[in-house]
Amino acid sequence: MVLEALPWLQIALAGQRDELLALGALDRRLAGLPAQYEALLGDTAALRVGLADGLTADEYARLVAFAPQFAARCAELASYGLPETLHHDDFHDGNIFVRDGRYALADWGESCVAHPFFTLLVTLRSTAYRIGVLGQEGQHPAILRLRDAYLEPWSPYGSRANLLAACALARQVAMVARALTWHHVLDGLDEADRAQDADAVPGWLQEFLGSGIEIAQG
Numbered sequence: 001m002v003l004e005a006l007p008w009l010q011i012a013l014a015g016q017r018d019e020l021l022a023l024g025a026l027d028r029r030l031a032g033l034p035a036q037y038e039a040l041l042g043d044t045a046a047l048r049v050g051l052a053d054g055l056t057a058d059e060y061a062r063l064v065a066f067a068p069q070f071a072a073r074c075a076e077l078a079s080y081g082l083p084e085t086l087h088h089d090d091f092h093d094g095n096i097f098v099r100d101g102r103y104a105l106a107d108w109g110e111s112c113v114a115h116p117f118f119t120l121l122v123t124l125r126s127t128a129y130r131i132g133v134l135g136q137e138g139q140h141p142a143i144l145r146l147r148d149a150y151l152e153p154w155s156p157y158g159s160r161a162n163l164l165a166a167c168a169l170a171r172q173v174a175m176v177a178r179a180l181t182w183h184h185v186l187d188g189l190d191e192a193d194r195a196q197d198a199d200a201v202p203g204w205l206q207e208f209l210g211s212g213i214e215i216a217q218g
């Protein structure tokens with residue numbers, strides 16, 4: 001299974017972050033994500049605030065208010081001690097090819113240096129969609145087995161409880177990373193092409209808001 005092999009590649013490349021960045025991988029390391037989050041919120045046109053396919057004014061205000069807590073969540077995720085490494089950012093079966101027992105991965109244009117567990121956001125969601133259980137990623141036995149197969153090679157980096165906690169936290173932070181990547185992709189397109197996926201950036205931020213985050217009051 002290619003998802004079982006991917007962690008070994010990520011572990012092997014963890015010591016080559018600088019080389020990966022020099023080759024053009026996007027920088028989604030946890031230390032820099034809070035500043036990128038705030039910069040993204042400054043581009044209200046990309047967030048389409050107040051438009052039918054964008055954020056509502058209330059959603060935007062909640063995201064702005066959450067900025068200090070987002071920084072705290074990035075720091076918390078970093079505290080689990082998993083090495084940041086190559087992250088495909090769109091790892092699903094449409095980008096995986098198998099021939100003669102060998103795998104080839106396509107569509108590296110959105111690849112990043114990031115927390116490795118960001119991988120599971122798209123992978124588990126796309127698998128759930130494929131088998132008809134979208135929305136049940138946290139409960140369905142087949143999806144949980146896939147998650148556990150991915151986590152197994154990371155066992156030297158922490159207890160199962162800590163890996164699962166990091167996995168849950170990474171899923172939320174990865175939604176912001178996906179919004180940032182879509183912002184980067186759309187920024188390089190002309191207006192007509194950009195309009196086709198204009199809802200992607202606000203859409204991932206809405207997913208983030210719906211993922212169970214709580215905005216501290218006061």
